[in-house]
Amino acid sequence: MSPRRLFAIAFKETLQVWRDPRSLAIALLMPLMQMVLLGYGVSLDIRRVPLCIYDQENSQTSRELVTRFVASGWFVTARTLNDERAVRDAMDHGACIGAVTIPVNFSRRLASTGSAAVQTVFDATDANTTSIAIGYAQGVIALATANFESSWAAAHGIQPQTAGGVDLEPRVWFNEGLDSRNFIIPGVVAVILGLVGAQLSSLTISREWERGTMEQLISTPVTALEVMIGKLVPYFVIGLFDATFCLCATAFWFQVPFRGSLGTLLATTALFTLVVLGIGYLVSVRIRSQLGASQIALMLTMLPIALLSGYTFPIDQMPGPIQAVTLVVYARYYVTILRALFLKGSTIGDLTVPILALVLYAVAIIWIAARAFRKRLG
Amino acid sequence: MFERLYVMLMKEFLELRRDPWAMFRLIVPLLIQVVVFGYAATFTVNHVATAVLDLDHSQASRGLISHFVATGRFDVVDIAATQRQITRDIDTGRAVVAIVIHAGFAQDLNNGRTAPLQVSVDGTNSNTALIALGYVSLIVAQFQTEQMQNAWPVQAGVASPRVAASLQERPWFNEGLDDRWFFIPGVIATLTFMQVVSLTAFAVVREREVGTLEQIMVSPIRPFEFILGKTVPFFLIGLGDVALVTIAGVLWFDIPFVGNPLVMLLGATLFLLAALGLGLMMSTFSRTQQQAFALNFFLVNPFFILSGFAFPIAAMPRALQWFTLINPLRYFLVVIRAVFLKGVGVDVLWPDLGAMALLAAGMLTLSVLRFRKSLD
Numbered sequence: 001m002s003p004r005r006l007f008a009i010a011f012k013e014t015l016q017v018w019r020d021p022r023s024l025a026i027a028l029l030m031p032l033m034q035m036v037l038l039g040y041g042v043s044l045d046i047r048r049v050p051l052c053i054y055d056q057e058n059s060q061t062s063r064e065l066v067t068r069f070v071a072s073g074w075f076v077t078a079r080t081l082n083d084e085r086a087v088r089d090a091m092d093h094g095a096c097i098g099a100v101t102i103p104v105n106f107s108r109r110l111a112s113t114g115s116a117a118v119q120t121v122f123d124a125t126d127a128n129t130t131s132i133a134i135g136y137a138q139g140v141i142a143l144a145t146a147n148f149e150s151s152w153a154a155a156h157g158i159q160p161q162t163a164g165g166v167d168l169e170p171r172v173w174f175n176e177g178l179d180s181r182n183f184i185i186p187g188v189v190a191v192i193l194g195l196v197g198a199q200l201s202s203l204t205i206s207r208e209w210e211r212g213t214m215e216q217l218i219s220t221p222v223t224a225l226e227v228m229i230g231k232l233v234p235y236f237v238i239g240l241f242d243a244t245f246c247l248c249a250t251a252f253w254f255q256v257p258f259r260g261s262l263g264t265l266l267a268t269t270a271l272f273t274l275v276v277l278g279i280g281y282l283v284s285v286r287i288r289s290q291l292g293a294s295q296i297a298l299m300l301t302m303l304p305i306a307l308l309s310g311y312t313f314p315i316d317q318m319p320g321p322i323q324a325v326t327l328v329v330y331a332r333y334y335v336t337i338l339r340a341l342f343l344k345g346s347t348i349g350d351l352t353v354p355i356l357a358l359v360l361y362a363v364a365i366i367w368i369a370a371r372a373f374r375k376r377l378g
Numbered sequence: 379m380f381e382r383l384y385v386m387l388m389k390e391f392l393e394l395r396r397d398p399w400a401m402f403r404l405i406v407p408l409l410i411q412v413v414v415f416g417y418a419a420t421f422t423v424n425h426v427a428t429a430v431l432d433l434d435h436s437q438a439s440r441g442l443i444s445h446f447v448a449t450g451r452f453d454v455v456d457i458a459a460t461q462r463q464i465t466r467d468i469d470t471g472r473a474v475v476a477i478v479i480h481a482g483f484a485q486d487l488n489n490g491r492t493a494p495l496q497v498s499v500d501g502t503n504s505n506t507a508l509i510a511l512g513y514v515s516l517i518v519a520q521f522q523t524e525q526m527q528n529a530w531p532v533q534a535g536v537a538s539p540r541v542a543a544s545l546q547e548r549p550w551f552n553e554g555l556d557d558r559w560f561f562i563p564g565v566i567a568t569l570t571f572m573q574v575v576s577l578t579a580f581a582v583v584r585e586r587e588v589g590t591l592e593q594i595m596v597s598p599i600r601p602f603e604f605i606l607g608k609t610v611p612f613f614l615i616g617l618g619d620v621a622l623v624t625i626a627g628v629l630w631f632d633i634p635f636v637g638n639p640l641v642m643l644l645g646a647t648l649f650l651l652a653a654l655g656l657g658l659m660m661s662t663f664s665r666t667q668q669q670a671f672a673l674n675f676f677l678v679n680p681f682f683i684l685s686g687f688a689f690p691i692a693a694m695p696r697a698l699q700w701f702t703l704i705n706p707l708r709y710f711l712v713v714i715r716a717v718f719l720k721g722v723g724v725d726v727l728w729p730d731l732g733a734m735a736l737l738a739a740g741m742l743t744l745s746v747l748r749f750r751k752s753l754d
Contacts, residue, residue, distance in 0.1 A: 022669050030676040037701070041684045043693040044505050091550060092722050094712075121548045125719050127557035128421035128505070129690055135512035142519055169494055170511055173468055175501030183504045191679070199675045203668050210588070210667075291580045292399060294671040298576060299407050302679060303568075307418045312688050314506055317424065322417045340471075343502050350470060 001229075005222045009230025013204070017234050024238075027200055031192050031242040035249045038188045042312075044180040049133045050078035052096040054087055061107035065118065068144050069100065074136040091123050098122040098133055110148060174343040182256050186338035187311025189246040190272070190331045194305045196242050197276030198283075200235040202297035205284040205373065224373040228366075232277050239273040250342070259345025264337075268351075271358045272334040276301075278365035279330075285372045305331040333357045382599050386607025394611065404573070408619060411569055412562075412626045419561035419688070423509040429456040429473035431464050436484035438525070442495070445521050446477065451513045464498070474500045475510055487525060551719045562633050563714040564687045566623040570646075571653055571681070571707050574616040576674050578657025581608045582749065583670040601750050609654045616650040637717030641724060645713035648734035652706035655741025662748040681705050686712075709734045 017024055051069060055062050069075045078096040081087055087099045101119040103109075109116040120137055124130040175182045208214040217227070247265065251258045258265075280297055287293040307313060308322075309331035315323055326332050333354035340346035348355070394400050428446065432439050446452045455473055458464045467473040478496040486493035497514050501507045552559045582605075585591040594604060624642075627633045660677065664670040683689065684698060685707040691699055702708045709730040716722050724731065 020666070020668070022665070023672055026669065026672040026676065030672070034676065034679060037680045037698065038683050040695050041680075041698050042689050044689060045693050046690065047693070092720060092726050119548070121550050123550055124552035125560055125715050126690065127552055127560050130552075132509060132512070135509070135516075138512075138516060169496045170514065171496065171498045172501035172507060172511075173498055175504055175507070178501050178504045178508055180504040183502060195675050195679060199672055203671060207668065289397075290667040290671070291584060292403065294580070294667070294674070295403055295576060298572065298675065298678075299411075302572070302675075302682070303411060303415060306682070307415050313419050313421065314503055316427070317420055317422055317506075319417050322414060325414060326418075339502055344469065346469070 001223065001226055005220075006226045006230050009222055009226055010233040013231050014234040017238075027196060027238050028241065031196055031246060032249075034192050034195075035188065035246050038192070039181070039185055039249065039254050042181065042184040042188060044128075044184070044312075046129050046132050047074060048076045049074060049098060049129070049136070050096040051075045052079045052081050052087060052090045052099040053077055054081040054084075054099060054101045056104040057102055057106045059107045061110065062102040065102060065106075065144055066100070068140050069137070072136065072140050072143075074133070074140075087121065091121065094123070096123075097126075097129065098137070100137075181254060182343060183339070184312060185250050185254050185256050186342050187309065187335045189243070189250055190309060190311060190334045190338060191302075191305050192246055193239065193243055193269075193272060193334075194276050194301050194331050197235070197239050197273055198280040198297045198301040200238060201232060201277045201280030202283045202293050203290050204231045204235075204281065206288055206290045206293040209288045210290050218375045224375060225370050227373060228281060228370050232281060235277055236273060239277060240270065243269045243273060256342050258342050260341030261347070264348055264351070265341050268334065268337045268341075268355060268358065271355075271362055272330070275330050275358060275362045275365055278362065278369050282365060282369040282372060285369065304329050308332065309335045311335050330358065330361050333361075379600075379603060383603050383607055386599060386603060387610060390607060390611045404615060404619075405622070408569055408573070408623060409626060412565060412623050413630065415565045415569075416558065416562045416627065416631055419565065420557050421505060421509075422557055423506050423513070424451060425453045426451060426475050426506070426510050427455045427473045428452040429458050429464050429467040429476045430454055431458040431461065431476070431478045433481040434479050434483040438484035438487055439479045442479065442483075442518075442521050443477070445517050446514075449513065449517060451510070468498060468500050471500070474503075474506065475514070558631055559633055559719060560715065561688075562627045562631050563718045564711055566620065566627055567649070567707060567710045567714050568682055568685070568687055569623060570616055570619045570650070571710075572678055573619060574612055574650060574653045575657040575660070575678055577612050577615070578609065578654050579660040579664075579670045579674045580667060581612070582658070582661040583664050583667050586665070587667050602746060605658065605746055605749060609658065612654060612657075613650050616653065617646060620646045620650075633718060635718055636721035638721075638723060641727065642714065642717045644724070645710060645717065645727070645731060645734070648731055648738055649706055649710040649713075651738035652734050652741060655738055655745055656706065658745035659741055659748070662745050681707055684708075703733070704737065706734055706737050709737075 017027075053066055053069075055066060066077070070077055075098075079090055081090065081099070087101070090096050091099060099121050101121075103117070103119070106116050106118070118141065120134075122130045122133060172178055205214075208217055222230070247269070250256050279300065283297050283300065284293050287296055305311070308315075308326045308329045310326070311331070315326050315332065318326070336354045337351055337358075340351055344350075430443055432443065443454070447454060452475065456463070456467050458467065458476075461478070464473075464476045464478060468476055476498040478498070480494060480496070483493045483495070495518065497511075499507045499511055499514075582591070585594060599607075620642075624635070628635050656677075657674075660670060660673045664673055684691075684694070684702050685705055686702070687707075691702050691708065694702070712730045713727050713734075716727055
């Protein structure tokens, strides 16, 4: 390997990037735009679930119950309905996610028999939102029950607390406010880096083929390894710039707490950028048309990173075979590392497994990519 | 006009057929993706890894733990002996939930005092943590109710003291609360969207870059016919995608399809037209395939994330909610989910269908205009 030839290739590629300002602008500005858009867009926090209320009784007790739903802060009253058909209609139109029906004899039954039921129907199309909303509703009812219980007991002259209660002390670690942004934004960084990296490098070789400059490249004395390193250097610099920006935005703009070591963060980020660029390069070498290369690169990066890296959907909840598939999704390791560094403040010792996996990945990809490029036509 | 269009179409299909990888690239990855992503996309919380530290060793404490296990929501992965071990379990990610029952738990309960129960949750994944905490409080409430009922007859001679307003919840449209029913229609829409937009974004640029655009321009074909000829194949591919993936979803994943296939067809048509418009627009904004590719990469991702596929639009800040209004995927997700699960018709879905029609008309017109300009 000659440093002079390596430098020449790197210089040529840098010039090519530099003289295509549109592509450069996209490579530098798009991550910024994405970070802002996605950073705000990725929230799973479900608050103010719209409810329709069908209060058949309209008594003091039933109104009190409705107030409790709203006062909990989880629900807002979207509509007040007057008949059963309207409930169905409102749900069909998506006017509300849940409908609470308080039966006509609610307070009378509560007073006489001591138990009365409130009916709720939920639009379970979005099962996640719905199960969280049902949880909230159960909480509201549990609180109301405790209240009814003590007033009922008081009215009957009984002391209700005869058995001891359990005082639940929940403690949330690492993400004390259970803010879903703290959980997802580190993953967004991995997604953006994965996209930028693959996008940058996946056309480098196929472009030479399609433009007809490959013959010129082949007739020069450069070796395959020099081509690879030389072509990837400028993109590596761009990738690191994007990464630095995204990580700074995560920590300073979105205020995700950073509790780990900066050195580990930088080292693993460089490693991940290397893997991503290597994969793009490999695709580029194997597929000679730019369209094909881009399609494969898109297919290999976007949805796998979005769905299989654990950045939104927890890996441990997937079926076994799919969990096995996630082992080859390199972003999975970076997402784990980012989350651990940001929220948990883990040390290198805790992160041995994902870091080793990334190293292994980098070595394997670079080795395959270096061998895949042949200076041969046809 | 039809003759010229026909020739153009023939050329496009020939190009597709002569590329031995094209059909493979179009179909096989799509099917694999439906299956993999169909299984991967889930927010269900089951078998949460749980560490237990029982310092009480009483009947009550064991009873409480068995309440946790019996739900199937929690799997005890570690029975710790010390508080340090519990901390270590959560630090290393071995357990997500840790339950600590202090000594004197049963005694407190029997003496009518409140017994503290410490539950720690790894909040890194806020969604899992939130749902798991919900289960925890439900289980504790059940346990408490049982304790009270057991204790009651000894204390007083009256019948059961429960005054309860109970909640009878009925999840409509998805009785099992299976979130695969929610995500698979979404996966169908997303995959189709990505494929159609990326194919179209390259269509014109490629002719330009390879140099065949000039040949086409000297032929008698008009810009409008050229664009039509370029987009019709992609439209057909898109419709094929929707059909293929829908069948895969219904047969493989047993997702109910309660709606009218014609409504779905109407929705898919409008959606594909909007997606084609978007792709063409990208095409007119780029001079090289690399630019088209970069644009595609960077626009498709926000469209995907800000569509309501996984992150509820209602949870986004107002400004982003406005942005989602120009996202065809957002409307098609509403339509496809409604057709699959709710079975509602045009009378309910017209706002979404109308929005897609508007988007399609707007983007197609804009791109034809821009295209004409870029030829001069």
